[in-house]
Amino acid sequence: MGELHVITTGKDSAHQAALKIKGIIPFVTAVHVREKTLSQQAYIQFVRILLKHGIPKNKIIANTYAEAAGELGLKGVHLPEKGPNPEEVKRLYPELVVGCSVHSKETAVKKEKQHADYLFYGNVFSTSCKPGLEGKGLEQLSHVVQSVSIPVIAIGGIHPESVYGVRQTGALGVAVMSGIMNAEDPVWMCQEYVRQLKEEEKHGESS
Numbered sequence: 001m002g003e004l005h006v007i008t009t010g011k012d013s014a015h016q017a018a019l020k021i022k023g024i025i026p027f028v029t030a031v032h033v034r035e036k037t038l039s040q041q042a043y044i045q046f047v048r049i050l051l052k053h054g055i056p057k058n059k060i061i062a063n064t065y066a067e068a069a070g071e072l073g074l075k076g077v078h079l080p081e082k083g084p085n086p087e088e089v090k091r092l093y094p095e096l097v098v099g100c101s102v103h104s105k106e107t108a109v110k111k112e113k114q115h116a117d118y119l120f121y122g123n124v125f126s127t128s129c130k131p132g133l134e135g136k137g138l139e140q141l142s143h144v145v146q147s148v149s150i151p152v153i154a155i156g157g158i159h160p161e162s163v164y165g166v167r168q169t170g171a172l173g174v175a176v177m178s179g180i181m182n183a184e185d186p187v188w189m190c191q192e193y194v195r196q197l198k199e200e201e202k203h204g205e206s207s
């Protein structure tokens with residue numbers, strides 16, 4: 001089955017986020033805690049609350065804050081495209097999985113050379129989280145996937161019905177923010193994504 005990454009919105013309190021995340025943990029590859037407005041200190045407090053709610057460290061990827069990820073013993077850190085060189089971060093925190101966001105084939109190739117473990121490529125479809133930006137589309141996603149040998153995860157406007165097309169490009173999985181974190185029933189929605197990730201396996205078997 002392909003991977004399902006879920007991203008926090010930056011709009012929930014730590015307690016609200018924890019309540020949503022708790023139910024979806026069994027279904028997701030990782031939860032990316034993306035809280036852009038918090039200082040590193042406030043960010044650490046936010047993650048500590050998630051941990052108190054029983055969210056396992058090995059399913060949390062810190063967005064941007066490598067030091068926090070290292071200090072808290074999280075699964076990894078996800079770096080912005082214009083962030084530090086992943087090789088440098090891996091040297092400082094060898095135990096962390098280090099991923100990068102990319103928005104072009106060229107940067108994807110560059111980040112692979114700098115030893116990123118995986119990439120997020122987007123925004124694949126239009127999304128209210130990236131207002132005014134057209135989706136890059138499945139063809140561009142496919143070009144990126146073919147240009148690197150590390151896993152590529154599709155992000156941006158991914159709905160359950162987009163999953164099959166995304167997986168057809170060779171992308172390893174999907175990353176979802178609003179589709180799950182803003183859903184009335186995050187657990188139910190999460191299961192919809194998982195169902196689609198499994199459906200796609202069935203298609204593969206029958207062809």
Ligand SMILES: Cc1nc(C(=O)O)sc1CCOP(=O)(O)O
Pocket residue numbers: 007101102120121122123124126127128129130155156157158175176177178179
């Ligand atoms: C955080 C983020 N990064 C993107 C990128 O293109 O790098 S798109 C995005 C937002 C994803 O939110 P939703 O699942 O609600 O569309």
